[in-house]
Amino acid sequence: MSQRDNSYAAVMARSNEIMKASVGMDYDDYVISPIAFDYERMMHDTGYTHAEIVKIQSETKVGNTPLFELKRLTEAVRKISEPGKGARILLKDEAANASGSFKARRAALSVFEAARKGFKGVVAATSGNYGAAVASQANQRDLKCIVIQEVFDSRGVGQPEIIEKGRKCEAYGAEVIKLTVGPELFYIHLLTLEQTGFFNASLYTPFGIRGVETLGTEIAEEVRIRYGKDPDAVIITHAGGGNLTGTARGLLAAGADKTRIVACSVDLSGLHMASDTDFNKKSFTTGHTGFGVPFATWPDRADVPRNAARSMRYMDEYQLVTQGEVFFVTELLTKLEGIERGPAGNTSLTAAITMARQMDRDQIVVVQETEYTGAGKHHNSQLSFARENGIKVYVGDPAENVPGKTIVLPERLDQVRGKAQDLESLKLSYLRNAARRHPVQAWTDEDISFLAQDIKSTPEWVRANLPTD
Amino acid sequence: MAKIEKGSWVEIKQVVLQPEERAQNLPEDTKQTPYVMRMSGFLTADAELGDTVTIRSLIGREHEGTLVTLNPSYSHSFGPTMAELLHIGIDEEAK
Numbered sequence: 001m002s003q004r005d006n007s008y009a010a011v012m013a014r015s016n017e018i019m020k021a022s023v024g025m026d027y028d029d030y031v032i033s034p035i036a037f038d039y040e041r042m043m044h045d046t047g048y049t050h051a052e053i054v055k056i057q058s059e060t061k062v063g064n065t066p067l068f069e070l071k072r073l074t075e076a077v078r079k080i081s082e083p084g085k086g087a088r089i090l091l092k093d094e095a096a097n098a099s100g101s102f103k104a105r106r107a108a109l110s111v112f113e114a115a116r117k118g119f120k121g122v123v124a125a126t127s128g129n130y131g132a133a134v135a136s137q138a139n140q141r142d143l144k145c146i147v148i149q150e151v152f153d154s155r156g157v158g159q160p161e162i163i164e165k166g167r168k169c170e171a172y173g174a175e176v177i178k179l180t181v182g183p184e185l186f187y188i189h190l191l192t193l194e195q196t197g198f199f200n201a202s203l204y205t206p207f208g209i210r211g212v213e214t215l216g217t218e219i220a221e222e223v224r225i226r227y228g229k230d231p232d233a234v235i236i237t238h239a240g241g242g243n244l245t246g247t248a249r250g251l252l253a254a255g256a257d258k259t260r261i262v263a264c265s266v267d268l269s270g271l272h273m274a275s276d277t278d279f280n281k282k283s284f285t286t287g288h289t290g291f292g293v294p295f296a297t298w299p300d301r302a303d304v305p306r307n308a309a310r311s312m313r314y315m316d317e318y319q320l321v322t323q324g325e326v327f328f329v330t331e332l333l334t335k336l337e338g339i340e341r342g343p344a345g346n347t348s349l350t351a352a353i354t355m356a357r358q359m360d361r362d363q364i365v366v367v368q369e370t371e372y373t374g375a376g377k378h379h380n381s382q383l384s385f386a387r388e389n390g391i392k393v394y395v396g397d398p399a400e401n402v403p404g405k406t407i408v409l410p411e412r413l414d415q416v417r418g419k420a421q422d423l424e425s426l427k428l429s430y431l432r433n434a435a436r437r438h439p440v441q442a443w444t445d446e447d448i449s450f451l452a453q454d455i456k457s458t459p460e461w462v463r464a465n466l467p468t469d
Numbered sequence: 470m471a472k473i474e475k476g477s478w479v480e481i482k483q484v485v486l487q488p489e490e491r492a493q494n495l496p497e498d499t500k501q502t503p504y505v506m507r508m509s510g511f512l513t514a515d516a517e518l519g520d521t522v523t524i525r526s527l528i529g530r531e532h533e534g535t536l537v538t539l540n541p542s543y544s545h546s547f548g549p550t551m552a553e554l555l556h557i558g559i560d561e562e563a564k
Contacts, residue, residue: 008490121528144528154502163545170509175526179485180505184492188485188506196530276499328557335558376545384548395553409553 004194011190019305022193022200024117027305034438036450037306039313043249046206048109050253053214057108060140061098063214067222067366068093072336077356080414087232087359089352090366092219095341099136099168100129100372102215106203106242107133109211114199115141121198125189125303127151127162128239128286129344129371134201135172145174146198148189153181153279160385161344162285164376181279186303204302204309209246216250219366220259230256232363233355235348238263238318239291241299241311247368248314260316264351265292267320267419268403280389281404283323283382287347289421292318297426298433299454312430312455318421319351322401324408325416326350327379332413343379345371354418383407427455428465435467473539477512480541481524481534508532509541 004010011018020026025045030037048056057063070089078086097104107124111134114122121144124134131147138145147169152158158166158178169176177192179185193200202208216234223231234251236244248261266288271278273290282288296315299307329350330343349367356365375381387393392406398415400408410416434451443451443466445459452459473479486504510524510532522536 008486008492146528146530151507154505156507160545160548163543167543167545170527173527175510175528175530176508178507180502182491182495182499182504184486184504187492272496274499275496276502278496327554331554331557375547378547380551380554381546381548383551383554387551393551393553395556409557 006191008184008187011187011194014194015190016305018190018194019200022123022198023202023205023304024113024199025205030306032450033444033447035434036447039310042306043206043210043308046210048210050213050217053109053210056112057105057211057214060108060137062104062108063097064218065096066093067091067219068337070337073332074356076332076336076413077353078361081357084361085357085359086361087356087363087365088361089356090223090231090364091349091370092215092366092368094215094369095345095372098140099132101133101345102212102243102369103128103130103133104136105211105215106130106208106246107137107201107211109207110134110199110201110205111137111141111143113207114201115143117199119197119199120144121146121196122201123148123189123192123196123198124201125185126203127165129165130203131165131174131176132168132172135169135174138174139172144198145172146177146192146196147174148177148185148192149179150181150185151178153276157280159280159283159285160376160381164374167376181274181276183274189303200303202303203240203242204304204307206308209242209249209308212242212246213250213253215368216247216252217254219247219368220251220254220256223364223366227364229364231259231366232359233260233262234366234368235262235264235319235352235355236368237287237345237347238265238311239286239288239295240302241295241307241309243369244311245309245314261314262351262355263292263296263311263315263318264348265289265318265320266323266326266347267401270402271404278404281391283386283407284326284344284347287344289320293426297429310454312426313453315423315456318423318426319354319418320421321347321350321418322398322408323403324398324401325410325418327383327407328410329353329416330379340373342371342373342377343382344377345369350416351418353413353416427457430455431462431465432467440466472515472517473512473536475512475515478509478540479512479522479524479536480507480509480538481522481532482507482537483532483534506534507537508534512536
C-alpha cells in the first residue's frame with residue numbers, strides 16, 4: 001500500500017475503484033447514461049424491508065422518537081395570524097436518538113451493513129452530526145470509526161459548533177481527522193478508505209437514505225393515530241438532500257401521498273463555501289443554501305458515484321430562513337415549550353412558523369427533527385462567536401440579515417417570515433447542470449424521463465425547457 | 470524545551486498539500502493557504518514540541534506530524550451572554 005502514488009492527482013484518479021471497494025456495491029450496474037440511472041432499482045437492491053430497518057435501528061437506540069405538540073408555540077402563532085389560520089405545529093424530537101440527532105437513522109443502517117459485509121471499520125467524511133452518529137453506531141456494532149471533518153480556517157480557528165461535533169466523535173472513541181477549509185477533504189477521505197479498507201459510511205449511499213425512511217413512516221403513523229388524518233405538511237431541513245429524500249420516501253411508503261413536502265434551508269447566499277475567510281462568518285455549518293441549492297440542482301456531486309439523496313424528486317416547496325430568525329425561534333422554543341434543542345435542528349421549526357400562519361387552524365404541520373444542544377452547539381455560542389468575528393448582531397427587522405455581515409434577531413414573532421425559494425428556477429438550473437455533463441443533443445427519451453422524475457416534473461416540461469447554451 | 474513522555478495525549482499538525490498542490494477552482498483566499506490536518510493521539514516515543522513524531526490514534530492507527538500540543542483539550546463554551554436573547558419569549562409572545 002505504501003508504494004502507491006498518494007499524490008492528490010493519483011488518488012483522485014483512483015476514486016472509482018476505491019469507492020467500489022469501500023461501499024460494497026457497483027454503481028455501474030445502475031447506470032443508463034452519463035446522467036440517467038435506475039434509481040428505484042438501486043434503492044430496492046439494498047435488500048432491507050421496512051420492518052428489518054425498524055428492527056436494526058431499535059437494536060441500537062434509534063427511532064420511535066416522541067412527537068410533541070407545541071401547544072404554546074401554536075397559540076403564539078395563532079395570535080399573529082388571520083382569523084381561522086394557524087395550523088397545529090408538531091415536533092419530532094429526533095434529539096432522542098443515540099448521539100442526539102436524526103443522523104443516527106442514517107448511520108444505523110450503514111454501520112449494520114458494514115458489519116454484515118465483514119468490514120472492520122467505517123469512515124465518514126462530515127462536519128455535521130453524522131460523524132457522532134456513525135461513531136455511536138460503530139461502538140454498538142463493535143467496529144472502528146474514523147471521522148474526517150473540515151474544522152478550521154488557516155488561522156486554526158474553528159467555529160464552536162464544529163468543535164463540539166469533533167469533541168463528540170472523539171468522546172465515542174473515533175479517530176477524528178481535522179482539516180482546514182477546502183474540497184480536498186475528499187482526497188483525504190479516499191486515501192483513508194484505501195489505507196484502512198474500511199466501509200465508506202457515506203451520507204449518500206442507498207443505506208444512508210433508506211435509514212431515514214422510518215422517520216417518515218413514524219410521522220405518518222403517529223399523526224394518523226392521534227389526529228385521525230395525515231399531516232398536511234412536513235417541513236424538512238435541507239442540505240445534501242438525504243433528510244428530505246428519506247423522510248419523503250417514508251411518508252409515501254406509509255401512503256401519505258397528499259402531505260406537502262417542504263424543504264427549508266438557512267439563507268447563506270453570497271458566502272463561498274470553500275472560502276477560508278468566509279468559513280467562520282457563517283453561524284450554520286449545514287442545513288443552509290450553500291449545500292441545499294447545489295445539491296438540489298445537481299445531486300451527483302457527493303462522495304459516491306450516484307447520489308441516493310435526490311431532494312427534487314420529492315420537494316413541493318422550499319422555504320428560506322435567516323440565521324437571526326432561527327436563533328430567535330430556538331430561544332422561543334426554550335421559553336415557551338420548555339425544551340432546549342440545538343439551533344441547527346430548529347431551521348425547519350422556523351419555517352413552520354411562516355407555514356402555520358398561512359395554513360388553516362385544523363391543519364397539521366410537522367417539524368421532523370430536533371438535535372441535541374450544549375456548549376458550542378447553542379445559539380448563545382454561535383452569536384457570541386459571530387460577534388467576535390466581526391458580524392453585527394442586533395435586534396431589528398430580519399429582512400436586514402446579510403449573510404457574513406449581519407445577524408438580525410427579530411423583535412417579535414410576526415417578523416419571522418422567511419421567504420419562498422422559487423422551485424422553477426431550481427429545476428431550470430438542474431437541467432443546465434445535466435446539460436453540462438451530457439450534451440442536450442445526446443439526451444434520449446430515457447434521459448428525459450429520468451430528468452423529469454428527478455425534479456418531480458413531466459417529460460413535456462423538460463422538453464419545453466431544454467437548456468440552449 | 471521540556472520532554473514530553475511517550476504515551477502522552479498530544480496533537481500533531483501536518484501540511485497535507487502545499488498551496489501549489491491544491492485542487493483547482495479554489496477561491497483566491499483559500500488557494501494561498503496550505504491544506505492542513507490536525508489530529509490527536511498517544512505519543513509513541515518521547516519528544517519535544519516541534520519535533521516530527523508518530524502518534525497512535527484512539528483506534529490504533531499511526532500518524533506522523535509535527536508535535537504542536539500536549540494534552541489537547543476542548544474549551545468551547547456557551548460564550549459571553551448575549552443579552553439580546555434573554556428578552557425573547559418573556560414579552561408579548563409569552564403572554
